[in-house]
Amino acid sequence: MPLIVLNCLITLLAVASGWESVTRRVPQYMAAFLFMCGFVNGVFAAGDAILFYVFWEATLIPLFLVIGVWGGERRIYAAVKFFLYTLFGSLLMLVAFLYLASRAGSFAFAAMREMAVPMSAQTLVFFAFFAAFAVKVPMVPVHTWLPDAHVEAPTGGSIMLAAVMLKLGAYGFLRLSLPIVPDASREYAWIIVALSLLAIVYIGLVSLAQLDMKKLIAYSSVAHMGFVTLGVFVFDALGLTGAIVQMISHGFVSGAMFFCVGVLYDRMHTRKIDDYGGVASVMPTFAAFMILFAMANAGLPGTSGFVGEFMVILAALHTRVWWGVLAASALVTGAAYTLWMCKRVLFGEASGSAVRALKDVNMREAAILTAFASAVLLLGLWPWPLTEVMQATVDGLLEQALRSKL
Amino acid sequence: MNQLALGAALPEIVLVAGASVLLLAATFGFSARLLHYSAIGVLVLCAAVVWTLFPGHVVSAYNGMLSVGPLAGMLSMAVLLACAGSLAYSADYLADRGMLCGEYHALALLSAAGMLLLVSAGHLITLYMGLEVMSLALYAMIAMRRDDTSAIEAAMKYFVLGALASGLILYGLSLVYGASGSLHIAQIAARIADAGPERRAVLAVGVVFVVAGAAFKLGAAPFHMWLPDVYHGAPTAVTLFIASAPKIAALALALRLLAETLAPLSAVWTEMLVIVSVASLAVGNITAIAQTNLKRMLAYSAISHTGFVLIGVIAGTREGYAGAVFYMFAYVLMTVGGFGMVALLARAGAEFDRLEDLRGLAKRNGLAAMLLFVLMLSMAGIPPMVGFYAKFAVLSAAVAAGWTWLAVTAVLFSVVGAFYYLRVVKLMFFDEPDAGAAQRVTLKIPAAALASANGALLLILGVAPGALMNACLEAVGASL
Numbered sequence: 001m002p003l004i005v006l007n008c009l010i011t012l013l014a015v016a017s018g019w020e021s022v023t024r025r026v027p028q029y030m031a032a033f034l035f036m037c038g039f040v041n042g043v044f045a046a047g048d049a050i051l052f053y054v055f056w057e058a059t060l061i062p063l064f065l066v067i068g069v070w071g072g073e074r075r076i077y078a079a080v081k082f083f084l085y086t087l088f089g090s091l092l093m094l095v096a097f098l099y100l101a102s103r104a105g106s107f108a109f110a111a112m113r114e115m116a117v118p119m120s121a122q123t124l125v126f127f128a129f130f131a132a133f134a135v136k137v138p139m140v141p142v143h144t145w146l147p148d149a150h151v152e153a154p155t156g157g158s159i160m161l162a163a164v165m166l167k168l169g170a171y172g173f174l175r176l177s178l179p180i181v182p183d184a185s186r187e188y189a190w191i192i193v194a195l196s197l198l199a200i201v202y203i204g205l206v207s208l209a210q211l212d213m214k215k216l217i218a219y220s221s222v223a224h225m226g227f228v229t230l231g232v233f234v235f236d237a238l239g240l241t242g243a244i245v246q247m248i249s250h251g252f253v254s255g256a257m258f259f260c261v262g263v264l265y266d267r268m269h270t271r272k273i274d275d276y277g278g279v280a281s282v283m284p285t286f287a288a289f290m291i292l293f294a295m296a297n298a299g300l301p302g303t304s305g306f307v308g309e310f311m312v313i314l315a316a317l318h319t320r321v322w323w324g325v326l327a328a329s330a331l332v333t334g335a336a337y338t339l340w341m342c343k344r345v346l347f348g349e350a351s352g353s354a355v356r357a358l359k360d361v362n363m364r365e366a367a368i369l370t371a372f373a374s375a376v377l378l379l380g381l382w383p384w385p386l387t388e389v390m391q392a393t394v395d396g397l398l399e400q401a402l403r404s405k406l
Numbered sequence: 407m408n409q410l411a412l413g414a415a416l417p418e419i420v421l422v423a424g425a426s427v428l429l430l431a432a433t434f435g436f437s438a439r440l441l442h443y444s445a446i447g448v449l450v451l452c453a454a455v456v457w458t459l460f461p462g463h464v465v466s467a468y469n470g471m472l473s474v475g476p477l478a479g480m481l482s483m484a485v486l487l488a489c490a491g492s493l494a495y496s497a498d499y500l501a502d503r504g505m506l507c508g509e510y511h512a513l514a515l516l517s518a519a520g521m522l523l524l525v526s527a528g529h530l531i532t533l534y535m536g537l538e539v540m541s542l543a544l545y546a547m548i549a550m551r552r553d554d555t556s557a558i559e560a561a562m563k564y565f566v567l568g569a570l571a572s573g574l575i576l577y578g579l580s581l582v583y584g585a586s587g588s589l590h591i592a593q594i595a596a597r598i599a600d601a602g603p604e605r606r607a608v609l610a611v612g613v614v615f616v617v618a619g620a621a622f623k624l625g626a627a628p629f630h631m632w633l634p635d636v637y638h639g640a641p642t643a644v645t646l647f648i649a650s651a652p653k654i655a656a657l658a659l660a661l662r663l664l665a666e667t668l669a670p671l672s673a674v675w676t677e678m679l680v681i682v683s684v685a686s687l688a689v690g691n692i693t694a695i696a697q698t699n700l701k702r703m704l705a706y707s708a709i710s711h712t713g714f715v716l717i718g719v720i721a722g723t724r725e726g727y728a729g730a731v732f733y734m735f736a737y738v739l740m741t742v743g744g745f746g747m748v749a750l751l752a753r754a755g756a757e758f759d760r761l762e763d764l765r766g767l768a769k770r771n772g773l774a775a776m777l778l779f780v781l782m783l784s785m786a787g788i789p790p791m792v793g794f795y796a797k798f799a800v801l802s803a804a805v806a807a808g809w810t811w812l813a814v815t816a817v818l819f820s821v822v823g824a825f826y827y828l829r830v831v832k833l834m835f836f837d838e839p840d841a842g843a844a845q846r847v848t849l850k851i852p853a854a855a856l857a858s859a860n861g862a863l864l865l866i867l868g869v870a871p872g873a874l875m876n877a878c879l880e881a882v883g884a885s886l
Contacts, residue, residue, distance in 0.1 A: 050798070053789070054789035054790055054794070055789075057788055057789045057794070058788070058789050058790055060788070061783065061788060064828075064831075065835065068831075068832060068835060068836040069835055069836060075836070076832055076836050079832075079836070080825070080828055080829075080832065083824070083828060084821060084825060084828070087820075087821050087824050088818075088821045091817040091818070091820055091821055092814070092817065094798070094801070094817060095801065095805065095810065095813050095814050095817055098798075098801055098802045098805040098806075098813065099805050099810060101802065102805050102806040
């Protein structure tokens with residue numbers, strides 16, 4: 001699955017991003033990332049409910065430690081909030097698994113997919129899954145753990161969290177909600193769509209008001225994941241494809257943006273937008289990359305952000321016109337907050353002696369930025385390999401989502 | 407016939423003989439360490455005896471007084487290994503406080519003998535006798551330090567409330583005897599199966615008293631008030647002992663009385679246990695959040711774990727009982743590790759039982775912090791530790807038996823519980839150590855090896871629980 005490839009690439013880049021900035025307890029830091037990579041691979045590869053759940057919960061441990069030990073000032077609050085929030089949803093998912101397994105006689109997903117489930121049970125199972133995945137994705141209104149966790153995590157932790165962890169939730173919707181409880185998914189799709197549109201529009205506006213760069217990108221992550229959930233629940237082949245492309249693309253784009261903020265933070269030790277200004281005059285290479293990623297975040301054609309968003313908007317337009325219109329408004333707000341942040345940080349006069357003393361990116365940072373940029377451009381200009389690989393999956397998912405299992 | 411009769415009681419005989427030899431050796435002035443290791447040796451020897459001797463099917467001996475089988479064998483071995491583990495952790499702690507003497511170990515062995523008697527009981531009087539022998543030895547162990555007021559207070563509390571609970575059980579059993587006409591466990595279930603309404607009323611009252619007494623012994627709410635005070639007041643080595651093995655014995659008591667003897671009345675005691683279980687989960691998890699003392703926190707968490715174990719008993723199926731037994735084994739492993747670490751990290755004259763003492767432990771002693779980390783996560787039920795599989799086994803049995811709402815409740819309280827376990831992790835890993843206070847905390851090599859083996863076992867059983875779970879399933883299938 002392309003998600004596993006995404007995970008491995010991002011882990012590599014996340015580990016490289018912490019090369020110089022992590023100085024305390026480096027072995028434990030690296031070990032935590034390796035554990036995370038392994039556990040996330042386990043979630044994506046699991047074909048059995050127990051394995052899925054074990055790996056799902058196990059991913060919490062290394063990330064909790066990374067945020068809590070190497071994080072910022074309010075790291076303890078953020079780490080505990082992250083852990084308990086996601087644990088709550090996951091445990092409800094566990095009960096749903098136990099119920100399904102007791103009916104199906106086996107914990108394998110294949111068995112759960114084939115088994116007929118009455119509507120009342122489907123509703124409860126759907127909402128149990130919804131609790132787990134909505135917190136993980138995150139959807140409004142259970143998204144409040146994400147800004148705290150992202151802001152307080154170290155750069156590598158933020159990259160992993162945004163690029164990979166959020167995809168776990170969307171993957172769950174695709175792999176579990178759609179095939180196992182399709183009737184309830186279709187019945188209650190309007191809730192998911194409403195929350196997705198709310199995330200896209202409202203969180204887009206919230207991002208506009210942020211003063212901290214990481215928080216801004218965190219909120220923009222919520223808005224982008226709104227596209228993903230919207231794409232999943234319009235039950236359209238184009239929408240599903242767009243959702244998966246958006247997942248991969250968002251992994252690279254938001255990973256890249258957090259890395260950019262990390263580069264600035266390593267030098268200035270502040271994330272406030274007001275402390276910066278005119279960075280482009282002293283760090284031109286960095287500014288070029290940052291603008292590229294900002295464009296990708298906003299959904300400029302030619303970058304990977306456009307491909308996924310466009311497919312999802314088209315699919316939404318096919319289903320209901322005003323859904324598509326609302327989703328398309330994200331293109332406007334996305335451009336607004338990202339470009340405004342870039343303008344305030346990068347352009348204009350260098351705003352202080354600290355900014356004037358900044359050095360441009362070194363070899364390691366340039367290499368990481370290039371890796372992210374090539375992924376973003378490749379996916380944006382030539383998404384065909386990805387969509388081709390996913391075609392069979394998408395068709396299968398759509399077929400399972402549209403049948404009735406009563 | 408004679409041979410089998412001796413074989414059935416051989417573990418208890420070995421333990422009592424061992425206790426007597428220890429008492430004699432103590433008066434003859436043998437070194438306390440030697441007595442300590444001998445006691446552990448006797449326990450392990452006894453476990454080996456149980457392993458080789460106990461049959462694969464239920465056999466009754468001594469005219470039905472003892473009833474030994476696979477389940478009794480498993481529980482006996484668990485009791486003996488838990489006692490051995492508890493003693494192994496406590497050597498330095500006891501030596502520093504002048505408690506490392508032959509009498510302490512003799513009491514420990516006698517308590518273990520009582521537990522074995524309780525586990526293998528086939529007759530109500532044997533059951534009660536085992537219960538009393540176990541409890542009386544424990545009271546004496548707690549009160550061993552005569553000049554420690556909190557220990558004396560804890561012992562008095564445990565003694566008075568424990569006597570009350572035993573009285574409740576006895577009264578309930580007498581009513582059951584009145585209604586059934588027999589004291590043999592195997593016969594009672596058959597005799598009360600077709601009880602008329604008057605006999606059922608008498609039996610119902612008997613069940614209420616039995617459940618109340620059993621819940622007390624297990625430490626389940628609303629009969630839990632003694633647990634935090636006793637666990638906190640007793641010296642940590644004794645807390646370690648009374649938190650681990652007697653819990654297995656109490657579960658055996660509950661299973662023997664409720665699942666075997668009073669099986670036809672399962673509707674009555676299941677309802678009661680549901681209330682007890684939910685109350686335990688609620689009280690245990692919520693009150694633990696407010697604790698500042700590590701021992702009290704572990705005590706309240708023990709109450710919440712008891713709630714989980716009772717869910718397995720409530721499920722009433724083979725998987726449910728096996729899940730409850732597996733959970734109890736996992737819980738004992740975690741408790742021995744938890745209180746064991748508190749005992750290992752204590753020093754002469756200074757206890758290590760406040761949460762504040764854990765601050766920055768990761769910097770002070772990496773191994774201790776890592777072991778406590780694995781323990782806390784296991785208690786919270788996070789995979790891949792054994793605590794997760796134990797919760798999973800119990801919950802899956804409950805859902806399969808139709809108790810889905812109970813499973814959801816248990817899971818919600820687990821989230822509440824995760825908070826205080828995470829708080830320990832936070833104190834150890836995320837906080838800086840207090841300047842000046844006991845900076846470097848050292849663990850001696852044997853102690854570190856023991857604790858590491860404990861932690862490793864938690865991880866191994868968490869990843870590969872199948873063998874133990876299958877053993878529990880077979881044992882329960884053969885016996886209940």
